[in-house]
Amino acid sequence: MEYLPIFVLVFSFIGLLLIGVPVAWSIAMSSLLTMMVSIPMLPALTTVSQRMATGLDSFALLAIPFFVLSGQLMNKGGIAYRLIDFAKTLVGALPGGLALINVIAAMLMGAIAGSAMASASAMGSILGPEMEKEGYSKEFGAAVNITSSTTGLIIPPSNVLIVYSLASGGVSIAALFIAGYIPGILTGLLLMLVASLWAKKKGYNVGKRSTVLDVGKTFVRAFPSLMLLVVVIGGIVAGIFTATEASAIAVLYTLILGFAYKEIKTKDLPQILLDSCGTTAIVMLLIGASMSMSWVMSYENIPQSISSVLLTISDNPIIILLVINLILLLVGVFMDMTPAVLIFTPIFLPIITDLGMDPIQFGIIMVLNLSIGLCTPPVGSVLFVGVGVANTTIEKVVKPLLPLFLAMVVSLFLVTYFSELSLWLPRLFGLI
Secondary structure, rough: OHHHHHHHHHHHHHHHOOOOOOOHHHHHHHHHHHOOOOEEEEEEHHHHHHOOOOOOOOHHHHHHHHHHHHHHHHHHOOOOHHHHHHHHHOOOOOOOHHHHHHHHHHHHHHHHOOOOHOOOOOOOOEEEEHHHHOOHHHHHHHHHHHHHHHHOOOOOOOOOHHHHHHHHOOOEEEEEEEEHHHHHHHHHHHHHHHHHHHHHHHHHOOOOOOOHOOOOOHHHHHHHHHHHHHHHHHHHHHOOOOOHHHHHHHHHHHHHHHHHHHOOOOHHHHHHHHHHHHHHHHHHHHHHHHHHHHHHHHHHHHHHHHHHHHHHHHHOOHHHHHHHHHHHHHHHHHHOHHHHHHHHHHHHHHHHHHHHOHHHHHHHHHHHHHHHHHHOOOOOOHHHHHHHHHHHOOOHHHHHHHHHHHHHHHHHHHHOOHHHHHHHHHOOOOOO
């Protein structure tokens, strides 16, 4: 009977997904069925409903709709073109120049917009045809776009890191944001290395070398967009405003920028707001359902049961971290990031704190790990966006995707076993 709640939770959740029930409702219904193991149906229904509502009662969560709206404004506001032009002058003359431009521009766009799908859509639609015209295969272009788009989930501001802060019981959002820079840039550099080697092997064209004047001109054009990072992250680290307040400032800044660039008109605002509301509603429903599942797991002592099982495998921290990473990689294949963070943080956080790992490092590991899942079927949303924009198929993208996928896994294990990659900057700024 000790493991009955675990079996009910796991098999009901998987069963509901297999018959086509949406993820949010699968989470809520499996939580209800698990509660019914211990208490009657009516109190169980009341408890799960209550936990879904109270799970959204958090000031920190207000940052999500604001960052979603700022991301929509950036996507429509001509920022992507300016970032691409700037990246082109930096690395366009290197082997695989256009692929490297994609990675750098995606890192900048993802960091500014905080959305992997927005980055994949923008970069794919702008750079995809240009890469194809220069002789690159559309499958290689799609693979680079898909993997590089996920770096914006680690480089701040990141909605997923805000969700992790909530799930972990209040780990500093500012510390998490700062901790994401080195792992995110490391992942981008490894993707650039692999993309350059692949392009050199295939003999793809090399672009023209840019002059210092070209770099200066494109930097000046991109400077207002890049300043958003300084304003948002600088303000949070300096203690001028919270992450939630920073998200509202980001909306105001990007709105002004969109009008200044003359890319956003007043008539565009209703559709932008409508798209933002739709995305926010989906995310919030997932968060509410996942928070109810987290509470149910805690009530049924499921994290403790899983922890005791894991600790019987080995008491070696290296082995335990390897097992946790493998589990999260598997989870990322079948589950979206937001519910995965909310459900598995309460399970694994006690284990890693017992091992002496800082929760900030684990947050970066978890987000980096689950970002890999966005590039894999059947749930990989960024994979489907990237393939759709490139007008190709998943089967054709798999071959060029594998070495890039491996680069992301290498980055994950470096961040897992070298703590200073994620903790050095927060220590430098006195956040831990």
